[in-house]
Amino acid sequence: xxxxxxxxxxxxxxxxxxLANKVSIRRETIVFLEKGKYNPSLKLAHNIATVLKTTxxxxxxxxxx
Amino acid sequence: xxxxxxxxxxxxxxxxxxVVLLGATMLIFQTHSKAVSxxxxxxxxxxxxMFVMALYAATKPKTDLIVDERVVRINEKAGYNAGWIVLxxxxxxxWADKIWALNIELEGMYWTTLFVGTYSWLLLRWYYNKRSxx
Numbered sequence: 001x002x003x004x005x006x007x008x009x010x011x012x013x014x015x016x017x018x019l020a021n022k023v024s025i026r027r028e029t030i031v032f033l034e035k036g037k038y039n040p041s042l043k044l045a046h047n048i049a050t051v052l053k054t055t056x057x058x059x060x061x062x063x064x065x
Numbered sequence: 066x067x068x069x070x071x072x073x074x075x076x077x078x079x080x081x082x083x084v085v086l087l088g089a090t091m092l093i094f095q096t097h098s099k100a101v102s103x104x105x106x107x108x109x110x111x112x113x114x115m116f117v118m119a120l121y122a123a124t125k126p127k128t129d130l131i132v133d134e135r136v137v138r139i140n141e142k143a144g145y146n147a148g149w150i151v152l153x154x155x156x157x158x159x160w161a162d163k164i165w166a167l168n169i170e171l172e173g174m175y176w177t178t179l180f181v182g183t184y185s186w187l188l189l190r191w192y193y194n195k196r197s198x199x
Contacts, residue, residue: 017126
């Protein structure tokens with residue numbers, strides 16, 4: 001699953017560490033999320049979307065795979 | 066190498082040190098009882114492990130130690146598969162004992178189980194963390 005976390009993070013000038021702190025997860029998890037190598041739970045996706053002032057639909061690109 | 070010196074790290078280091086000192090005291094003042102000497106040795110070992118763990122944690126940023134949902138998933142998956150590996154190894158040992166009459170004693174069995182379980186869990190955790198897709 002692709003996502004636009006990196007793009008939104010840059011928009012709000014947040015580092016991976018800052019975003020990780022805001023949603024109480026490891027920076028490593030943000031790295032894997034941005035690479036599209038980890039699918040977050042609905043709760044985490046919601047938390048990230050809230051911090052980045054957007055919606056889950058905007059942030060995550062659901063493809064058929 | 067930069068070490069964190071926050072309250073949690075210092076507390077853990079302190080407890081480790083106290084445990085080591087307690088173990089050393091038991092060893093120094095107790096010369097007759099083997100059980101107390103064994104306990105003292107165990108406390109020293111435990112305290113040293115705590116000390117090393119605290120030092121290791123001090124080298125990592127605080128956010129690298131959070132147990133988030135990804136870590137929970139990795140632990141669960143590694144634990145599940147380690148459980149199957151333990152079951153498989155016990156089954157293999159059981160049948161090998163039956164077929165070739167190896168005379169495996171219960172003590173040997175539980176050391177094997179502990180060894181296989183612990184190391185397979187640690188290895189699988191490392192593997193799933195590297196592989197990233199959980």
